[in-house]
Amino acid sequence: MFENTNKEMPFEIAKETMKAHRLRNxxxxxxxxxxxxxxxxxxxAGISTVDALLAESDIKPGPGTNGLGIYGDMDTLDKVRKESQVEWADIARPCMQGTPRNKEFAGNEVKFLAVNQEYYGHHYVNLISGNYPKNEGEVLISDTLVKKAGTAITPGQKITLNLIVLQGGKQVELPVDMTISGIYDNPLEMLANYEELYTVETFPDTYNPELNDALSIIYIKFLNVTKFTPEYELNEKIGDICDRVDGKGVVMAISGDISTEIMSSALLLLLVMICGFLLIYNIFYISVVNDIRFIGNMKIIGMTKKQIGMMLNWQIRRLGAAGIILGDLAGTGLNLFVIRLFKMQGFSYSQFYKTETPLFLAAVFSIIFSAITVWISSKKAISLAKKVSPIEASRFRSSGKKKTVFAIFSFTLGGILFCMLFTVFVGYDTEWKVDRKNESDFTIQQWHAIQPMNEAYEPMSEKLVNAIRNLDFVKESYLFYYARNTKDEEASDGFYDQSIGEVKFEGRIKEVMKEEFKKLQWIEEEHIKNGRYKSGILGMDAGALDMEAQNVNILDGKLDAKLFASGDYLIYHPFSSMGKKDYLDYGMRAGEKITLSFWDYTQKEYRTKTFTVMAVVEKIEDNYAGEISLPIQFVISNHAFEEIYKESAKKMVGALHLNTLGRNQRMEQSTIEKMIENDFNPQVQMHSRYQSSMDEQSKREQGVYIGLVMGLIVAFIGLTNIINTMVTDVLSRKIEFATMQSIGMTKYQMIAKICGTGIKMVLISLLLISPLSLPAAKALASIMTTGFRPPVFAQSCILTLFAGMLVVYLTSCILTITLNQKTAVERLREAE
Amino acid sequence: MKILEVKELVKHYGQDENLIKAVDYSSFSAQKGEFIAIVGTSGSGKTTLLNLIGGLDTPDSGEIIIEGQKISDMKPDELTIFRRRKIGFVFQNYNLVTVLNSYKNIIMPVKLDGNKVDKEYIHQITSILGIENKMKSYPNQLSGGQQQRVAIARALSSKPALILADEPTGNLDSKTSQEVMGLLKATSREFNQTVIMITHNEEIAQLADRIIHIEDGKIVGGEDNV
Structure with missing residues (x-):
């Protein structure tokens, strides 16, 4: 008897009442x-970043196995293939170390690899034209290298490769005439300056037998391993197999760790959904409260809970759909700029950002999350409408407190997000960013001196150094040496160490290091080998001292360029400072005399020298400029360095800093770039203040645009709640205002009265916004490394206050004008 | 035939010294087609009594039986549907849906129930009430009297067992009040409709077949149909 499924009437009433709620809609x-x-x-932003990270993890040499492999020779390959957990394995045998000295290859790292036939299929090396190499006289070249060469290259064409081979232990140039057998579609196109040439696997045995597979990599495809397999699992597998087959080392896996990005995006998404929830909830709740008597009447006439729900849901679905579609389109448009901004960042994966898939997925996901937000926001209001009885509805009095609290909370949250975004994006400190990466106009760096690489160290050539120093636009130049004590053939786990020196572990340095090891909780034995302690040893031009001083804090002593130039002084940079006061209790002190015995591995002897410690320094936090940086511990003058390491010093140039006349920085940059390219040493790279400025300025422009837009949107969401609360409050007090006007309240008094409510909400919000947004803005600036500028933060708070006050005042005026379109008497009569 | 029975109905609010006995062991019954006026001063409990009969409020104790069904045993949704089918309400302030025209307001209870509208019946009601040419008008286009007539038509549209009218002439002038009361009585006769009307106006009450007096929640006269 009491079944009821009728929808027609509720939908009709829904349609008609929707038209009467224009403002709410x-x-x-x-x-x-x-x-x-x-x-x-x-x-x-989240999806495109995850996509870029995963793409980066895919795009590496040996793409068929995500770069997973071990170092070994042909025998090792046979053993690997017999392992049960291996699906397949291929060998890539470098025919030489480094890049062939061909003009066409300048500016690129070009690996000339001898591979087995199966390698091509496994690693997506697909032919565009011609054939795969069949003999040692043939070479396969990529389509991207053809483009970079700038000349027409076709299969069958002759090419002479200028190889550097080992003959009698020495590196000699060997031109080898070859025929281009074919052109392949480069699967590693995304690696900007990296190319691979291929030939048959026996090539190194004929042309560079002394290389002896020192650099050969066996790429391994494991069964049941995907791109989502965690890094630790991959490294465990590869480590096990390396041990079993007596491999020479492993190529460590770097899987795309996307957990941080997913967490950050999820957190931000949650914040925004909460912001949106507060606003949408308030709007629907106020709407239901205003219509509560109407809903009560419907129940009296006979509308059931279900039908009330149908009626309200009909309206909410339509409003939701319209809002979501509009927002999705606008957001997708904004995403084009956002992704472009991310592409310009200096992360290793920045180049892998693309728009197509992320835009589509973002549009889809946002529909889902937005729909969830609307659904959750409207639930409470619908629930109230459904459960209120006719009697309760007739007696319903909303105190208004709930909606005021929501409005304040919403404005506070919006204000915090606005201050954060404004401070970070508008306050993007380009100068600070440039200064923290560049201490000079141009820095020519030997990258392998400062980081491990999976190829042997190739010294920066003296010829290049001198040529650059003698350029006519160079005002001053400073050379930096990095002591190197590792024999390059002894690769550790597939990686060749960065430049690290060794001193005899005795005397004062032993005392100091024992204390430092204790503080750092390091195991002493791991850093001491054959009685020698490994550490960074920097040789520096005395003239560069002032420049380096900008990037360090002095814990003890004083920096004096004249004294330093004598070669008798040493600057000490401890591994563990952990605060000046603590360190000076146990560590090295300025003024001390310290005798160090430096190990020269080429001559197999120690060279001893006594220094006076000029100063003890520590690196300024979050600063990447300057050569005095861990693991550098001992800083001595170039004069002293050359005295100690003699001829070996020439192969230890780690960096060259230039300050130029600066008349035409673009020309200066391109001149130096060309010289480096033509030197064919991909381990030598340049960065400059000029390039950094251009990059940072561009990022700032994009960031300001995006930051302002997003900041305004979040602030607007908060403001909208204030407006909504004020409007509904005033409309529900129409009679009250009409009564007050009928007994003498003027329009201006009415504006002031309405304003008062709004200003109270804004001021309470601001009391919360200021203290809460400060640490948040600092944290965001730190995460995004944009620099935190207190004046910009103060600006953001003032803007928030100003925006709030302005909106409140305008709303009060508009409401007063709107209400006064009818006289007080007319409004009172209406109420009767 | 008894259409309504109210037995020992109690509704109290508050406690101890704040206790208000809105309805205090009241009992009465109504026959089919009877026109009853419940009269009492302000605060006597007549609106509370009407709300209890209409299932808008729940009694603390006692029984209400309409057409043989105990409404006190029903769940809220069952009560709503019962109310839609068996009870028509006429309010002092009409309570029409402002966004629907007169016709849609009138047929609303029928449509909510998913039933087919008896157009002939509706025409008959509206003719008697004299609003047949106002079907396309919206409530804000009608006078107070016309709106109340639409409300009466809505109350009758589902052919309910009972019409409950809460001060139906409260917002009308005396002339219109007389007109509306006359129409209410006429439709009650025409459709053999039981009407229970609340009023504080003794003059209006005289038009009823029976007057029940209520004082301090107690029925003090007219409870039996003599």
């Missing part, structure tokens, strides 16, 4: 659209 649509814009942008 606009507010709801706007709120949903704004929330959706933000959700779309966050989804876009």
């Amino acid at each position: 606009i507010m709801a649509c706007l709120a949903i659209a704004l929330t959706t814009v933000l959700i779309t942008v966050i989804c876009g």
